[in-house]
Amino acid sequence: MRLLRYTHLNLSVLLFLLLGGWGTFFYFTIIDEVMDETDDALDNYRDIIVGKILADSTLLTSEDQVIHSYSIRPITPEKAENYRERFYDGKVYIETENEFEPVRIMKSCFMATDLQYYELELRLSTLERDDLIAAILKYLVALYAVLLCCLVFSTRLILKSVFRPLDRLLEWLKTVTPGQPAPPLDPHTRILEFRTLNRAALDMHERTEKAYREQKEFIENASHELQTPLAIVRGKLELLADHDNLNEEELKEIDDMYRSLNRAVQLNKSLLLLSRIQNGQFTQTTEVAMAPHVRQTVEMLSDIYEDKKLSFGIREEGGCTARMDESLAHTLLANLIKNAIVHSPDGGHVDVRVGSREVEISNDGPSALDPRQIFRRFHKGDTLHKESTGLGLSIAQSIASLYNIGIDYRYDGRHHFTLKFPK
Amino acid sequence: MKILLVEDEKELRDTVKAYLEREKFVVECAEDYPAAMSKINDYDYDCVLLDIMLPGGSGLSVLAHLKRTRKQESVIIISAKDSIDDKVEGLDLGADDYLAKPFHLAELNARVKSLLRRKKAGGDTSIVIGNLTLTPDTRKVSVDGTELSLNRKEFDLLYYFMSNPNRLINRTALAESVWGDHIDQADSLDFIYSQVKNLRKKMKAAGAQAEIKAVYGFGYKLSFDP
Numbered sequence: 001m002r003l004l005r006y007t008h009l010n011l012s013v014l015l016f017l018l019l020g021g022w023g024t025f026f027y028f029t030i031i032d033e034v035m036d037e038t039d040d041a042l043d044n045y046r047d048i049i050v051g052k053i054l055a056d057s058t059l060l061t062s063e064d065q066v067i068h069s070y071s072i073r074p075i076t077p078e079k080a081e082n083y084r085e086r087f088y089d090g091k092v093y094i095e096t097e098n099e100f101e102p103v104r105i106m107k108s109c110f111m112a113t114d115l116q117y118y119e120l121e122l123r124l125s126t127l128e129r130d131d132l133i134a135a136i137l138k139y140l141v142a143l144y145a146v147l148l149c150c151l152v153f154s155t156r157l158i159l160k161s162v163f164r165p166l167d168r169l170l171e172w173l174k175t176v177t178p179g180q181p182a183p184p185l186d187p188h189t190r191i192l193e194f195r196t197l198n199r200a201a202l203d204m205h206e207r208t209e210k211a212y213r214e215q216k217e218f219i220e221n222a223s224h225e226l227q228t229p230l231a232i233v234r235g236k237l238e239l240l241a242d243h244d245n246l247n248e249e250e251l252k253e254i255d256d257m258y259r260s261l262n263r264a265v266q267l268n269k270s271l272l273l274l275s276r277i278q279n280g281q282f283t284q285t286t287e288v289a290m291a292p293h294v295r296q297t298v299e300m301l302s303d304i305y306e307d308k309k310l311s312f313g314i315r316e317e318g319g320c321t322a323r324m325d326e327s328l329a330h331t332l333l334a335n336l337i338k339n340a341i342v343h344s345p346d347g348g349h350v351d352v353r354v355g356s357r358e359v360e361i362s363n364d365g366p367s368a369l370d371p372r373q374i375f376r377r378f379h380k381g382d383t384l385h386k387e388s389t390g391l392g393l394s395i396a397q398s399i400a401s402l403y404n405i406g407i408d409y410r411y412d413g414r415h416h417f418t419l420k421f422p423k
Numbered sequence: 424m425k426i427l428l429v430e431d432e433k434e435l436r437d438t439v440k441a442y443l444e445r446e447k448f449v450v451e452c453a454e455d456y457p458a459a460m461s462k463i464n465d466y467d468y469d470c471v472l473l474d475i476m477l478p479g480g481s482g483l484s485v486l487a488h489l490k491r492t493r494k495q496e497s498v499i500i501i502s503a504k505d506s507i508d509d510k511v512e513g514l515d516l517g518a519d520d521y522l523a524k525p526f527h528l529a530e531l532n533a534r535v536k537s538l539l540r541r542k543k544a545g546g547d548t549s550i551v552i553g554n555l556t557l558t559p560d561t562r563k564v565s566v567d568g569t570e571l572s573l574n575r576k577e578f579d580l581l582y583y584f585m586s587n588p589n590r591l592i593n594r595t596a597l598a599e600s601v602w603g604d605h606i607d608q609a610d611s612l613d614f615i616y617s618q619v620k621n622l623r624k625k626m627k628a629a630g631a632q633a634e635i636k637a638v639y640g641f642g643y644k645l646s647f648d649p
Contacts, residue, residue: 227503228432231525235438238528241641242445242591252640255593262595265525303576304602306614 004156004163011159012152019151023144030136034129039087042106042122045070049120050110057113069123075109080117083109092123102126165189169198176205178212216275223272230265237261270391273331274377277398282325290320290333291354297334298352305341311349318356322421324403332405335396336361336417343415351414359419368411375407424539425449427468429459429485430501431478435524439472442528443535445590456480463489468496469542470535473518475502475509483509483516490517497538501526527596533586550585552647553632557585566629576601577622584635584645593642619643 049070053059060072069092075083086107091100106122172185182205187198240246241254276282291314298312322329340350340363348364373379375397378390400407406420426448430436433454440450451468453459456479463471463485471489475482486498500513503524510521520534537559540548549558554567562578564571573581579601584592594615598606606612616637623635633647 224503227524228435231503232432232434232438234525235435235442235528238593238596239438239441241593242442248639251638255641258593259595300602303618304598304606304614306617 003166004159008152008156008159011155015148015151015155019144019148023140027137027140031133034133038104038124038126038129039106042087042104042124045122045124046106046108046120049122050108053110054113060112060118071121072118073121075117075119077117080109080111083117083119085109089126090123092125102130104129162191165191165194165198169194169201173201178208182209216278219271220275220279223268223275226264226268230261230268233261234258234265267391270395274391274395274398277328277395277402280402282328282402284325285323286326287321287323288326288329290322290329290359291316293330293333294337294352294354294359297330297337298350301334301338301341308341308344309347310341310344311347313349313351315351315353317353320354320356320359320421322403322405324399328399328402332396332399332419333359335392336419339392339396340415340417357421357423359421360416361418362414362416365411365415369409369415371409374409424470425451425466425468426535427451427453427459427462427466427471427496429453429472429477429482430474431455431476439528439531442532446532446536448535454478456482456485459485460488463494463496467494469539470497470499472499472501472531472535475500475513483512486513486516486518495542497542499531499534499538501531527593527599529583529587529590529592529596530600532590533583533600536586550582552585552588552645553649555585555626555631555633557582566626566631569629571625571629571631573622573625576618577625580618580622581626584643585633588633588645588647591638591642591644597642 049059053072062072086105088105090103090105092103093099094101102125103123104126106124108120108122109117110120111117169185172183176182185198185202187195187202189195189198237254237258241251241258246254294314298314302310302312337350337352340361343365344350344363345366350363351361353360353362375393377394379394397407399405400419404422406418408416408418408420410416410418424447426443428436428439428443428450430439430452431454436452436454440452443450451462451466453462456477459473459477459482460480471485473482473485477485482500482502486500489496489498497520498518499520499522500509500518501522501524502509502513513521519538522531522534536550537548540550548560549556551557555564556566556568557564557578559582564573564578564581580597583597583600594612595606597619598612598615601618619635619637626633626635633645636644636646638644
């Protein structure tokens with residue numbers, strides 16, 4: 001979840017709950033106040049009526065039926081003894097309107113001048129009060145909704161502007177790749193933490209860049225420096241082997257040395273190639289068709305590995321081409337095909353499928369490889385192939401990434417390496 | 424045939440010189456830029472083997488000077504840099520060939536000979552050993568005038584052998600010359616055996632005087648006693 005969304009969601013939930021709680025509390029307080037007001041009015045009304053009745057006992061038999069209505073009926077002294085005043089909501093049938101109307105009812109008792117106890121029932125229409133409550137609820141809900149929307153929207157705007165430097169930094173970090181010039185990053189923002197973060201990122205990038213450059217230069221220089229001594233040893237061995245008076249034993253020894261030396265030479269060549277690819281020294285690109293290179297490589301390699309008795313299948317379903325250096329295209333395909341051949345069991349089957357935008361190379365193999373490990377330098381999947389430099393797939397990956405070619409590995413009983421060329 | 428070897432590493436210079444001298448070439452050496460320039464100005468050579476990184480200057484300047492003064496020397500650049508730019512620049516300046524260090528001496532020998540053959544008057548580039556004749560340009564081989572039919576790899580093998588007659592050639596050098604860099608991870612060079620066996624059979628059947636001999640555990644030799 002994105003930081004902006006996460007923060008915003010939390011704030012929104014908090015606002016929703018806080019405002020909702022406050023609104024509910026406010027509503028019920030207001031209602032309570034309005035109710036109290038009605039009951040107070042009934043109280044006053046009772047005092048007035050009782051006062052009037054005490055002054056004029058003829059009123060005992062009267063009733064008011066208009067807005068405020070009341071009725072009086074006599075009760076026994078025992079009942080009056082334990083009488084408790086009550087307020088409750090009820091309904092009254094209004095003849096003129098021909099409907100029931102809500103009323104607040106108060107029941108009270110008093111002793112008239114004839115020493116008789118009477119129960120007084122007072123009714124007050126609450127029609128207006130209910131209208132008022134409905135109006136309060138309506139506006140409260142509206143206010144709640146508008147306020148919540150405004151707050152949620154404005155917090156989003158504020159958060160977005162707060163996080164903008166962070167977004168910029170993240171975008172920048174995504175574009176940074178070692179060995180390639182980084183786009184400029186303006187470290188100035190008004191927020192101290194982000195400023196520090198920007199500076200740290202820039203600093204880190206410079207250091208990584210320096211380490212990367214130094215490592216690259218080291219590999220390249222070391223490989224270059226090794227070329228001459230390797231050439232000398234190789235030349236000396238060849239001269240030595242050419243002497244006529246050597247016996248079989250001695251020649252065998254020289255051959256062993258020669259082969260070990262060749263491994264060093266190949267390793268060195270591969271390292272040079274790798275650093276040269278990563279240094280971007282291959283700048284000549286042409287439109288290279290993959291199929292002819294596949295055919296040529298398979299022909300070449302099937303010769304070399306003839307004793308493995310492999311069968312090869314080349315399927316050309318499309319004319320896949322890519323703009324790249326021709327020798328690198330060849331190396332890329334050759335390394336992958338060779339990898340498939342070397343790791344196939346004897347008598348296995350190697351398949352190469354050339355599609356319109358992809359090339360897939362598959363071979364038999366007993367179990368899946370670790371996709372995180374296979375492209376690492378000097379990673380050797382098994383110990384059977386001691387002569388392997390362990391750089392073949394690493395070189396293939398470097399070439400692929402140089403030209404934005406995707407290189408995927410999957411296993412479904414066979415190993416599949418797929419090159420996906422950009423459109 | 425006179426060859427000038429411009430190379431600053433003494434050991435490598437001595438090795439190359441020894442190998443080429445066995446081929447009856449006259450080899451002179453220069454170990455830095457001034458020495459190379461003075462030799463070039465004072466003498467004529469058939470072929471110059473030129474290292475690019477030299478004390479006192481670049482081999483490419485030597486090459487440029489050679490071409491400016493319209494000297495007839497063939498030039499093979501031997502460089503430890505093996506970078507595309509150097510190769511392109513060298514060939515643009517008029518070098519005839521480019522060989523990256525570390526090279527096989529047999530390969531260097533083959534390239535020198537190929538250049539010198541091409542320079543020979545008449546333009547006949549054929550190599551003749553006994554009754555065996557190989558013409559690189561037309562890729563044809565004949566024994567006593569009768570054409571010997573070889574496939575591409577057999578031809579390449581024979582070409583390499585005939586460029587280095589009576590020399591013991593290691594299997595790896597042979598394999599690399601024909602199969603190129605593909606050979607690097609091959610854990611067995613046994614396939615060379617069957618390829619050479621076929622070639623040998625064909626040569627014998629055609630009655631070639633030269634013969635490819637296997638040297639156990641090391642490689643092969645094209646032997647011919649005139």
